[in-house]
Amino acid sequence: FVPATFTHRSTTSLNIVIGDQKDVSEKVKDVFANGPGVNDEFDNLMQANFPGAVNNQELVTKVVDILSGKGYKSENTLLATSLCCDELARQLEDDFNGVYGNNFNLGGLAGFPFAGNTGFGAMAAHIPDDGFCLVVYGPHVGLAADGTVGKVERAGISLVDNCCGSAIAASNYVKGITDGGAQITTKLQEFTDFQQGAVQELILPHGKRLSEAENRMIELPYALYDSQDMLLREIVKKGSLGVKRGIALLGGIQINTGPATLDYFHPLRFDFMNYRGEVSDEMLPKL
Numbered sequence: 001f002v003p004a005t006f007t008h009r010s011t012t013s014l015n016i017v018i019g020d021q022k023d024v025s026e027k028v029k030d031v032f033a034n035g036p037g038v039n040d041e042f043d044n045l046m047q048a049n050f051p052g053a054v055n056n057q058e059l060v061t062k063v064v065d066i067l068s069g070k071g072y073k074s075e076n077t078l079l080a081t082s083l084c085c086d087e088l089a090r091q092l093e094d095d096f097n098g099v100y101g102n103n104f105n106l107g108g109l110a111g112f113p114f115a116g117n118t119g120f121g122a123m124a125a126h127i128p129d130d131g132f133c134l135v136v137y138g139p140h141v142g143l144a145a146d147g148t149v150g151k152v153e154r155a156g157i158s159l160v161d162n163c164c165g166s167a168i169a170a171s172n173y174v175k176g177i178t179d180g181g182a183q184i185t186t187k188l189q190e191f192t193d194f195q196q197g198a199v200q201e202l203i204l205p206h207g208k209r210l211s212e213a214e215n216r217m218i219e220l221p222y223a224l225y226d227s228q229d230m231l232l233r234e235i236v237k238k239g240s241l242g243v244k245r246g247i248a249l250l251g252g253i254q255i256n257t258g259p260a261t262l263d264y265f266h267p268l269r270f271d272f273m274n275y276r277g278e279v280s281d282e283m284l285p286k287l
Helices: 024-033 040-049 056-068 087-100 116-125 165-178 193-210 216-242
Strands: 077-082 101-107 132-137 140-142 151-154 157-162 246-258 265-272 277-280
Touching: 024 056, 024 193, 040 116, 056 087, 056 246, 077 087, 087 101, 087 132, 087 140, 116 216, 132 216, 140 277, 151 216, 151 265, 157 165, 157 216, 165 193, 165 216, 216 246, 216 265
Parallel strands: 077 101, 077 132, 132 246, 140 246
Antiparallel strands: 151 157, 246 265, 265 277
16 A cells, blocks of 8 residues: 555635535535545554544544534534644544534644633634534544554655654653653743643643553553543533534544545544533434
């Protein structure tokens, strides 16, 4: 399996258009019309490392179909994301942008919701009147064509690069403490690298878990997800009164691949909540 050199598609020019009546299922088809198809060989490699992961095309198709049954349309839905700053993380945004329009960004390094309560409140105020919100969140990890976890091919770069660099740096920091006797630093107080310092401290409680993992690079994004999910639940709980008709929360692990293959996502949470912050439908089994 040899990765191609073309770049991922992008649909970020699309926006919410009031009165847009085009069927969302047709929009999904448009989003993936010019992208790479499913590669069975690579899919087997993906399932060997991340069982339960689905490619972006399958994910977006199912999510949009499920939410359309609840009244989600292009004209009444605001997409919000909490994903890593890495440009590779934009692909999942782009795939949903093609249906719901441009997203409100809640995330920072490694996918943590650094926008916090203030950012969530601002986002909620932008939800269309009598409309809905979809929040997509989680860390990301690379899977190279040769099956190496934590590496990925990038368009225009010959080096097979780290992914996620922030997560790997935080993991190395934690490993130095749990396995090597290094001291906890005070870098969280350094504003010039505040987010990375926060990522390191937020992953620190998972040090033993990572040390005991059979494959640290596979376990790392799941540890990050657990920390992010905990934070986002608190943020949503405090800001739920602003979400109008309802909010769907899609959380999981984003798995970036080379330019020749579809990206993947391992969904770990897919809930629909009312404006009181109560989960009224656990939709994960439907994906």
